[in-house]
Amino acid sequence: MLTSDFQQRPFHEADSKWLQSFSLEDVKCLVVCRGPVRMEAFEVFDAIGVREYGMLLSEKDSIVYPRCFAPELRSIRFPKNIHRVPDYMGVGQEEKLARIGEIIEIATTHGYSHIFAGYGFMAEDSDFIQAIEDAGIGFIGPSASVIRRAGAKDEAKKLARGLGNSVIPGIDDVSSRALVIKAKDRRALEKLAKKHELEFEFDSALSLEENAEALLQAGYSKTVELVTIEELQAAAETFSKEIWQEYPGKRIRFKAIGGGGGKGQRVVTGVDEVSAAVMDILAEQKVIEPGSNRNFLIELNLETTRHNEIQVVGNGEWCINVGGRDCSIQMHEQKQLEFSLNEEMLQQALEGATGETRTTLEADLRCLRAMEADSERFGEGVRLDSVSTFECIVEGADHFFMEMNTRIQVEHGVSELAYYIKFTNPDDEGEFFYVDRLIEAMVLLALHGARLPKPTRVSRHVSGAEIRVNATNAALQPHAGGMIRSWSRPLSYEIRDDQGIGAPNPDTGAFAYYNLAGAYDSNIALILAAGDSREHNLERLSEIMRQMELRGDDLKTNSPVQYGLINWLIGTEPMLKPNTRFLTHYLAAVGSIQTIARNVDLQIAAVEMLRTLPDAESKAVFRSKETLLLRPLGRLLADPHGFAGFFGRHDGELWTIDGDSVLLRENPAHFLTELYHYLHMDFAPGKPASEMVWEQDHEHLEAATAFYDEITHRTGTRDWTEIQRLLEGSGNDAISGGDAELFDRCAAAHRGFQLGLDILLLIPRIALRSGFSEIRVDEKLEPVFPEQFLDPEIAKKLVRALAPPPKASSDEIVAPSGGTFYAREAPHLPPLVNEGDHFEEGQPLFIIEVMKMFNKVYAPCAGTVVENPMADSDGHIVRAGQMIFKIRPDEVVVEESEADIRERREAVTHGLLT
């Protein structure tokens, strides 16, 4: 806890009886999960005075992968409390029950008072938690009864409706409602049953619609048509109109029961489309025949949804919220970047906002307040006795309840940055304490829940945010880890939970090499920071990522994606309201950059620029600047995400794009300095020379900067156009004080410093050609992408450019990544293909397991397997690029010759120079 003057202190060391009464000294806690939250739990336990704790250690963290030890082992305070288990969770029900028994056995044998499961798979498992409770052990987290009340989605939704919470509007029983329109009461239904000789008995305990449903079911079994298609169409029109009344302008989705994969679904925008839509889905579902079950759903269509959630804390009696989080930036169901969504942040953004932006932010604030109110009501409703997350989808400013996650979540730290939780002594208003860690709140609630007075939240930072560092490639697909050999220390304002990977060898102080291949999921670390505003927050994240050096072998992480995206946001719109598909479109746009950037050859560009220079002197000066110019450009071109970020951050500032032309707005010498800075290559004594600007290039940049600073000092202008005009004129007394020779030297220096810098215009030109520069954010703070990045087919191709499959001769199928090979989908199934089999393009050929994810590898072309060296190799580790099958493709692809490649690169590069 934090004392009233924000000093960290364990309760038992506090100076008042009331505070001491919340002592956590009696807790001996067993942590049964792994990953960043295990490290965090230990940290919090140490800070709050938990007596003792222990951990499980699975085989995968010790004896399955070389150089993959649970890093906590190097520093845990209680080395005797490490308990060996085969795995942290079970695969399948039987193994799960065995694991549960094992954990309870460990806890009782070693006298643990509590169990903590973080956000592990077991944390929301009511069987697990019930067993813990039955064994008389405390569970740090919501109790089993809360999970049962809140966990099941249908029940939770029903409860939410009952509490007046907002859920997705719509109905899932069109058929029975249509029947009720026709047969308005009990008698009418019974009459119908009699007429068609159906077995039906009215149950007055049920609603009219439920009775109608029962009658319909009886009808289906005898293929009796009770409701015609026309009647369904009419009913659908009626219900749609009702929805439109409440949500004018929105689209409505019709979905057949049992439809899927886009089949049996239609989205309509107006009442005149309803009848046709109903007919279409019924036809697709093949339920036109009389007597078929033609039920379907009607609901509000949520296309551009955002994923928001509210953090709640409760003790079973009271429930409060500590603000929300925007988790919309996600890919493959994996969240990437999360921001706090809180009143203070929105209020601040409102200051100075005008027009539609203002209206949008006001609506967002209303929406947030409504979500917060709903979350507390729901929390009280389920008698929440720990922390949970109230998850919503949001469209525009309307929110709809999805589910409650009854556990602490990965991104909980974002809320800790936004608010403190303040507990005040009910008998003495002057006495209070703050809790700044949700894990501490969980321990407190587990131990002293009923006694804890209802707290209030106190604003801590205007904005908080979290980056998830994951093992992925540039297309955000999981990638088999690699080995970390060094990781720079966190910045002063950076909160980095790296699971302890960065904890050095206690004897030598050296970084302990860490093999990521052993990780269960692809998450490597969480990085958090706060800010005085969303923008300030983003700037800090950018600075953290800029300075972070993570080096190793075969190491691929999403940090380039994060760094690029954060900078793009800063430059474009820090208050962007991304939807859950934003990242897909953004990746396509970055892929589009890559399709051009990979064809740019800087050597060709340099040769071309040299050719156009007038004399030997200028050519010599250009050559002296070769590394100065080409090195940072080369690095930027090699990293399309970094490129996207640099472009987004400086578009409109260093240059402007006007139609098809690009104009410099700023002195390109500053542009270049900015680029070196962005790439974390500023000159810094003591840093390895290969990791920063070369020294002679540094001196050149320093001289140029000093020169132009002096020009500004003497002329009083910063304006680049004006400075150029002055230096390219015939003389200027402000510059030279009447010394003509000095002016000549200044003009020469200006020419020398500027020579060749127009090559930097490659950056905006590539962005322009790729269409990336057309992405914008509208007044409603929503992203607007050019059409081509929205088209799923084109987008797929563009994203592919970010992570091209490994090169191989066209008669081989190779492993696209390292991992565990499987020829079949499950042990009892036959291999996906055998030797001699013919396969079509896009057909799955084998499976590579990476980080517990079973990735199907699809045939890039049609062909025949002529050799299968991997028969009977299930479970073997393969490396990226390893040959899996020898094939004979149906069509032999002609490989591009060196000359063709060069010609293409010349064409692209020359095309970008002017």
Next chain:
Amino acid sequence: MTTPAYSTTNPFSAPDPRPAPDADGTSSAGALYNEAQQLGQELLDKPLEGGGVARVLTQHSKGRMTVWERIKVLTAEEPNILWQNWGPGLDGAAIVTGILKIDGRDVAVYGHDFTLRAGSMDATNGDKLARLIYMAGEHGIPLIGMNDSAGAFVPAGVGGLDGYSEAFTALRKISGVVPSISLMFGYNAGGGAYLPRQGSFMIQCNDTFIGLTGPGVVKSVLGEDVTADDLGGPGVHGQSGVCDLVTKDELASLRTATRLLPYLPDNNHSNVPFAETSDPIDRHVWEEDLLFRKTFNSPAGMNAPMDITLYLQNICDHGEYFEIQPQRARNLITAFGRLGGHAVGFVANNSAVASGQIDIAAALKGTRFIRFCNLYNIPLIFIEDTTGFLPGTEQERQGIILAGRKLLDSIIDVRTPRLTMIIRNAFGGAYASYNSHFVGASMVFTMPMARIAVMGPAGKDFVYKDEMRGIEKTYRSALKDGASEAEAAAARDGALAALSTRYERDLMNPKEALSLGSVSRVVMPGESRRVLAKNLDYLMSRYEPSPMTGVQREHE
């Protein structure tokens, strides 16, 4: 004076802050003094400039650091540069020599300055290099060489070759006296490849070349079309053992060198610096037990392969070990590690690769590592789990007997404390040669599941000759008595399997070896860290580091 059309200096920049020579020239003594100062400064600056700005730019444009920049990565402390104006050009003669303080230890360093005559060698800098190398040997400090040289300086003619000869000789003379690490940068051919390989460890990064000649000569002489990387890149040399460690770039190479250094002693008359550890030596290693249990209880049972580095990481101090030649012959793992603070060399059979059988490459890799540890007073721990040397025509034709003999001899020659831990298989010749009691092991330990025997499962044919004959007889008489072929064969196979089981139970265990005193004691899984560390500590307390002396044996 006409102003140039282009300039890249700031016309406003402040004038040179150094004291200018007396303007009036009246005080001749003062002028002389100032001139001397100026000369001194120029001489000090001279080697730092290398081949000039343009050459430095060229070096950088290849993504390579200059020799001075590389030195700064090795240590933040100021280098003590020796003989800096060596050579007629007073430029240091294209090679930088000095003493560095790396993590508190003195290390001699040399580095070719590629910006000066492409770092090429001639009599002048060969002489300079030899002087540094002899000095390192004399003072007993390790040597780091940063190689980035185009080879002999052709205009120097035979003199250039003499320079190499002198350096070759010097490096050979200190071989076995002080350890050395050769870092390979740039493009090194001919003498530039041999010289660094005379050292103890060679580290090569991507985008570098080592070879007798480059692809150009290979093309003109042999007509082979090959890229520099396919001819002499790290991918090639990491697998052949020419290189001990490969890395992704220059920075990684330099950092790898400083990670290797703590496992090396200063010289052949001192121990590797002891490193106090917070990892208790009596820690029971549960994981060891788990690892074996999981392996041997798997369907493949006693034949299940196991990555032995998983064992090493569990018993070493804080799980750290440093593998040497990890790209080559991983059926035998050679690695440095620490047990209770003592640096130790591990030579471990690895059943996860090629069943851990010792082939020529593994034998040569092991020999090299064992000889190094022996010369430099580093104790050895042999982890044994092998069915033996790899038989077959291919290996015989390539001379496995020579290679296996090298391994055997290198083990016999070991004079440092050396322990053996038998984990599973220890059959026949492999058992006998692999640091057994009678080839000089200080102590031999065994796990209870060890299978110490003259032969593997095939040994039953010899041990149970009578029983085998009996089974065959029964089989034939059964056929004669009208049993079907299938029936008779089933009965025979059943009997043979029972015999195999009996052989494994009765003879493939550590009992006989223990009874003969060939093996000192049984160690239960989980206890090997404790037993090995305690014995190592004891043996090291009785061990005086000293240079190797005595008779030189015939084979290396």
